[in-house]
Amino acid sequence: MTASLGRRVGGGHALAFVGAALLLAAAPFVLLPYPLTLLTLALVFGLFAFGLDLAWGRAGVVSIGHAAFFGLGAYGSAIAAARDVPMVLGGAAGVGIAVLVALGVGLAGLGRRALPSTMAVLTLALTLAMSQGARSWTWLTNGTNGLVVLSDSGVVGTYYRTAAIVLVTVALVWFVVLRGALGRRFVAIRINEQRAEHLGIDPRRTKIVAFLISAAVSALAGAVAAPVIGLVSPSAAGIVMSTEVLVWLAVGGLGTISGAFLGAGLVTIGDQLLGDVLGSWYLLMMGVVFLLVVRFAPEGLVGLARAALRRPLRERAAGGALLEPVGASLTPRPAAAGSSEPAIGARDVEKGFGAVPVIQGVDLTVAPGEVVCLIGPNGAGKTTFLGVLAGEHRPERGTIWIAGDDVTTRAPHERARRGLGRMFQIPSVFLDLTPRQNLAIARSEGLHPPVPLPLYDRFDSDTMLARDLSLADRRALELAMVLSWGPEILLLDEPAAGLSHEDSIELARTLRDVAERTGCSLVAVEHDMEIVREMADRVVVLADGRILVEGSMDEISAHDEVRRAYLGVS
Amino acid sequence: MESLVTFGLAVLHLFGFYALLAVGLGLVFGQLGVVNVAHGEFVMVGAYVMYALDAVPFVLRLALAVGVGLVLSLLAEWTILRKLYSRGMLATLLAMWGLAIVLRQVAEAVFGATPRSVPFPVQGSVDVLGVRYPTYRLLVAVVSLLVVGAVLLVIYRTSLGLKLRASIENRDMAAVLGISPRVMIAGTFAVGTTLAVLAGALNSPTLGLTPGLGVAFLAPAFFAVLMVRPGSIAGPAVGALLVALLSSLLRTYFTETVADLVFFAALVVLIAVRPAGLSWRLPSWLTRSSERVA
Structure with missing residues (x-):
């Protein structure tokens, strides 16, 4: 306490x-x-x-x-x-x-x-x-x-x-x-x-x-x-009162305690001093002030003052919330080996958009610690399948399991609480926070102690917002967040897109290493065959919403149908 | 029988009014992705223009009201909203609410808070299936529905309308095809809000004019938009019919306060059941994909 x-x-x-x-x-x-x-x-x-x-x-x-x-x-x-x-x-x-x-x-x-x-x-x-x-x-x-x-x-x-x-x-x-x-x-x-x-x-x-x-x-x-x-x-419950409180808050400054009281104080005192003289013109003036604030100074008076006082970036970004990593009582990761239950499984999944069927009966189970790469031509349904696994799309048919629980009807956050981590094709991070605060939120919501990785060190910084990072850095930050959050299964959508060749090989090795050390399963959509070879225990080829073939990289690349469908070899 | 005809006529009148409002609201919502919370205030503006210019003949006054609506909405879009789209929907929403506050307070500062009225341009009543009904109300209902029909005709049957629909559907793609997003946004906002101004102007003789008269219309108009397939342009007109029916029914059987509360409860239930609008077809991929994009 x-x-x-x-x-x-x-x-x-x-x-x-x-x-x-x-x-x-x-x-x-x-x-x-x-x-x-x-x-x-x-x-x-x-x-x-x-x-x-x-x-x-x-x-x-x-x-x-x-x-x-x-x-x-x-x-x-x-x-x-x-x-x-x-x-x-x-x-x-x-x-x-x-x-x-x-x-x-x-x-x-x-x-x-x-x-x-x-x-x-x-x-x-x-x-x-x-x-x-x-x-x-x-x-x-x-x-x-x-x-x-x-x-x-x-x-x-x-x-x-x-x-x-x-x-x-x-x-x-x-x-x-x-x-x-x-x-x-x-x-x-x-x-x-x-x-x-x-x-x-x-x-x-x-x-x-x-x-x-x-x-x-x-x-x-x-x-x-x-x-x-x-x-x-x-009128105490009416529209004018509702409007006034919005004006107080907007003028004073959103997201700050001092702003709420400053705005309310200024306008109340102003109302007493000028209200009688100006009558309804006073409220009109308030309306105009409100418009001006929304248009030119969305952070209000307190925001202007903070900018003038050059408060540290992290303080302004956090807005009073406590964004420090907590060393809370995280349950250590259960031993990966020995568990025969698949980490995540899908049976007979079908998903279409309107009249267009995208996934047409996919069965897939991923063992704890296994690295599965999904490959396939454009439109094969890879990203949609990841979305179905993560809970963004609800399948028309079929079942999804995480560690033995049926999660088909569960929302994404419920799946996340069961250890399902997600990385997006376009990195999704908290743009208006500093990298350090991004990591802090992930860790505070974490399931297991973070996997120790050198990757985190470069984001231990409060000097800029995530918004100012380059695309590749944002992707790395997203990865750092998700890994320090301690997932048991991680879904990745083209993790190497936009990276240089060396960086993507490096990334593939890091991911491989994480999977081996922590028993975290990976399901990755990837186009770069070299990365797939580097990472995958098993490669699954999707074509037209069905699994065409699965196996090791060597088996896949020897497969005639795959060469035809995917590599364009006749 | 007689009461049924009276009821039908009341519904028709409300239908015309809400159809103008809802189609306008739906257009602005489709184009900007934000509910125009100042929509009711534009109704109020239309009504007060009719009050302020009472020396001018009625039809000319209507035209002037439409002109005022166009100028006002273009001005508002240009000076206030345009810079805010990039800041996200919350900023746009608040700016529209700020505009609503200013419009209300201007009306109060200029005309005062006491209720005003506009004289009927057409006196007398007509006989409809054995029921005496004010001629003007009937006329307004017909004119409103004709205007809505004309607007929908332009949107669905002309190349300008095609451009507008393209821009609502996919603004970036439309821009690549040479349809200026800036013109389309400003145009949609102007048309949508001017429909509200027209609704206010047409109905000014039947409304008690107070600066706050418009706020009560936003929820029913939004209800009408939610009643139909999301993104539909003609749909809100159908929704308006349902709203007119519902609110006439409520007004027949309950006091005003209870009717308002029941209407509010119905709105809450509708939103809870169909948060992104009712799609009368079963699971529509459109709603889900639009959710993903948003």
């Missing part, structure tokens, strides 16, 4: 926390009641923006109707207060309902195949429905007049209570979620969902969890806000 505490909380963080706590504690002694009320308001709105940021800034889940959750919390408090029920209970009920609603919306809108903009439409419809409900169910909400919430503890008391709740909530969420495995997975999913999935992270679940936490924090902000605002009306 203390070790985890030490890892998650740096000296700077502790200092920032103590500083914030002291400043908040001192504020009532220097501020007059009116500015103090403003500060209280800014704090709850900041918490609301922080809540939205957990979904939007951290996990990349869009919500343009987040006030629906804020409103649920606020109405929870207000309805309780109106009926002489303790406000805490009402607020808690509001948070609970918000989480349930978010679960429904998230399950639908964040599904595997949902369009990315679905969440935008859903959340917009949600906020409209919420404010409509608040307007028309007058027996509960008192309609458009709203419910008056009286605070019994005076300006200073309300302030301290609010500040304490906000500080504790932010610190807790930061420590438990953002600095933990979840925070790391949020980053992974946001930057490269495909890679995250093939490292065993469930994209759907991660996003839904982010959305749930986000809804809970936003509802909590609403519950706390009710006595501060004093009047809870349908």
Whole structure:
């Protein structure tokens, strides 16, 4: 526990926390009641923006109707207060309902195949429905007049209570979620969902969890806000509020705690100072500012400040998540020898796209530690077959096993958790992270201790982003990630494409060596016969979606039908 | 019988309105891969143009509204969206939402938040199978459907439409064949949003004009797009018919709030069941391959 505490909380963080706590504690002694009320308001709105940021800034889940959750919390408090029920209970009920609603919306809108903009439409419809409900169910909400919430503890008391709740909530969420495995997975999913999935992270679940936490924090902000605002009306759940929180967050800076509070603070104070003078022109101005921020400064004020202060690249890339390799309790790899179970198997697999059959009944089993190369002419179905093995395509017929388990209907991340690693034709790495952080994510999600290889050393660097690596380097980084993740089976799609001759021979030897040392099975699609000869225990020739012949390289190259079909020898 | 005719006429009117919206939304979605969250605001713009220029004859005003829609959408595409496509769909989506905020607030700043109304250009009612129905509503429904038909005809039967479809299907390949992606994107956005402006302008007499009137239309229009095969251009019109039916049914039997909630629940269920749109044919490889590309 203390070790985890030490890892998650740096000296700077502790200092920032103590500083914030002291400043908040001192504020009532220097501020007059009116500015103090403003500060209280800014704090709850900041918490609301922080809540939205957990979904939007951290996990990349869009919500343009987040006030629906804020409103649920606020109405929870207000309805309780109106009926002489303790406000805490009402607020808690509001948070609970918000989480349930978010679960429904998230399950639908964040599904595997949902369009990315679905969440935008859903959340917009949600906020409209919420404010409509608040307007028309007058027996509960008192309609458009709203419910008056009286605070019994005076300006200073309300302030301290609010500040304490906000500080504790932010610190807790930061420590438990953002600095933990979840925070790391949020980053992974946001930057490269495909890679995250093939490292065993469930994209759907991660996003839904982010959305749930986000809804809970936003509802909590609403519950706390009710006595501060004093009047809870349908607009608390409505479209204007939803829009405003987006503006706060965008202006302040996505993916940062300081950005959420800075944006909320600036706009709230600006609203009080200018809102009366400018009226609806103030909101128009905010809209224009929002457009300008989206267009010219997508990282917001905090992002601009960080760029100006030249914060280290890795810090900006990680956005507060802890991306350091963990020496967690990884189970050592089971002894490869002696196991008679095939590492991965496919029986009678058929897969077509529309009317075009691509795989027409393939049987293949790969023993632990075996290296199988798939060769065949273009259009033979090699890449599709790898996709079927990895779970990207669901076959129309047939079965896939990993270590004895039927995984035919399993999603890619579930197969990954069973030890199936995947390398792509176009390398898939976390482009917006440094190479070192890429490796750190892979290791933190790892199944087994990494295979010791000299390959990792060159990527132990924080000086650039993976985006700036050349194609060959990205491929090497992908390989390093997948190997340090500790796969039991590795699928490779043309690992040597784009490499020089020497490099590809070198790569083939490394792969061979890994397979021999760790018992990891390899299934590789490869065109270069020299590499195939170097690596393969067994060569499988695919043609027209069927296995034409399989055997050692010598047997294959002597085979007449192969020479005709593949090598073009008549 | 009478109530059935009344119901049918109500559905027809809504169908015309949502068909204009959904076809436009579907076009922009097909071309940009992003739902235009400002779509409803363009409806609002159309309605307010009709309100603001009330001295101008009605038909001329419609033409002016279409002109305003074209200029506004081209301007928005050129100044805001164009630079953002490369930053991914989230940036485009947010920029459209920013545009929606600005449009709403401009309307509020200029016209205020109090509801406004536009007088009917055609008074009176006609007799349809024994039911008196306002002439203007019937006229609007017919005109809307004719416009949708004309747009689909252009898209499916002219070389310009062919280019547009090619660009939606595979922008890079179309570009290699000399179809400028920039022109096609700007053109699609302009046509799609102008259809929404036209819908707002045509229906302005039957709508209560407030700056926020458009936001409620996005979800039904999106629903219509999701009801049909993904990527289909004519499909959303069919989806619009289903949406018109559903929402008329709900409005007949429930209060407005409950109808809205049920509609929302139906949307959630639809998305949960068919996240990438309903394909009425069984497993379509199109949906999967488009998912891979995205």
